[in-house]
Amino acid sequence: MNKSIQDNWEQIRERVAHACDLSGRQGSDVQIVAVSKKQPPEIVAEAAGCGIRCFGENKVQEAASKIPRCPDNLQWHLVGHLQSNKTRAAVELFDMIHSIDSTRLLERVNSMSAEVGRTLPVLLQVNVSGEVSKSGLSPEEVPPVLEASKHCMNIDLVGLMTIPPFTPDPVDAGPVFARLREWRDGWRDEFGISLEELSMGMSHDFEIAIQEGATWIRVGSGLLGERH
Numbered sequence: 001m002n003k004s005i006q007d008n009w010e011q012i013r014e015r016v017a018h019a020c021d022l023s024g025r026q027g028s029d030v031q032i033v034a035v036s037k038k039q040p041p042e043i044v045a046e047a048a049g050c051g052i053r054c055f056g057e058n059k060v061q062e063a064a065s066k067i068p069r070c071p072d073n074l075q076w077h078l079v080g081h082l083q084s085n086k087t088r089a090a091v092e093l094f095d096m097i098h099s100i101d102s103t104r105l106l107e108r109v110n111s112m113s114a115e116v117g118r119t120l121p122v123l124l125q126v127n128v129s130g131e132v133s134k135s136g137l138s139p140e141e142v143p144p145v146l147e148a149s150k151h152c153m154n155i156d157l158v159g160l161m162t163i164p165p166f167t168p169d170p171v172d173a174g175p176v177f178a179r180l181r182e183w184r185d186g187w188r189d190e191f192g193i194s195l196e197e198l199s200m201g202m203s204h205d206f207e208i209a210i211q212e213g214a215t216w217i218r219v220g221s222g223l224l225g226e227r228h
């Protein structure tokens with residue numbers, strides 16, 4: 001039997017607060033996306049009842065069938081790879097996209113956002129470690145996308161996201177998170193885009209990510225329980 005979502009939520013918030021203290025940050029600097037992929041609407045409803053407001057999905061199709069069956073007034077973030085033929089649905093369903101990984105996709109999200117009459121906050125996913133199995137832009141690919149974003153009036157490029165290689169000891173992900181933050185600082189100065197948000201850290205390594213500057217952590221199983 002899983003611990004209750006309420007217990008998990010309280011413990012995670014305590015751990016976030018502690019990680020913030022250790023690194024001299026404010027608890028309010030770090031926001032939590034509850035990653036609800038492969039979880040039924042009932043679990044989302046239970047989490048919403050605990051006061052959780054922001055949920056993450058990794059597939060547009062799953063989100064499209066789930067979101068209408070969940071409580072209203074929740075925020076939905078896309079944290080997984082977006083196929084270009086699902087762009088319009090994504091723009092209609094989500095409040096933020098963490099996983100932009102090409103100029104083409106950025107421009108497509110921009111034009112769809114214009115069509116539906118909104119401005120969408122997005123992050124670029126960066127493959128920091130160069131792991132072949134992970135999607136995301138290599139560091140060399142990021143500057144042209146940043147340049148292209150200046151002409152995209154219907155997106156707000158707010159930051160960067162990464163998923164580190166899995167390491168049994170989460171401390172080993174620290175250098176990956178630190179590198180993303182350092183690159184961000186450089187790109188911010190070079191392109192004059194503030195890139196305030198760093199989406200990094202999951203159930204297994206969010207404390208390390210917070211110590212390295214995460215502003216959004218994406219917590220799934222550690223909060224909502226094992227996926228089905």
Ligand SMILES: *Cc1c(COP(=O)(O)O)cnc(C)c1O
Nearest residue numbers: 035058079202203218219220221
């Ligand atoms: C599944 C997923 C998460 C959450 O992972 P947990 O280990 O369950 O916390 C975070 N980010 C992305 C992109 C995911 O796909």
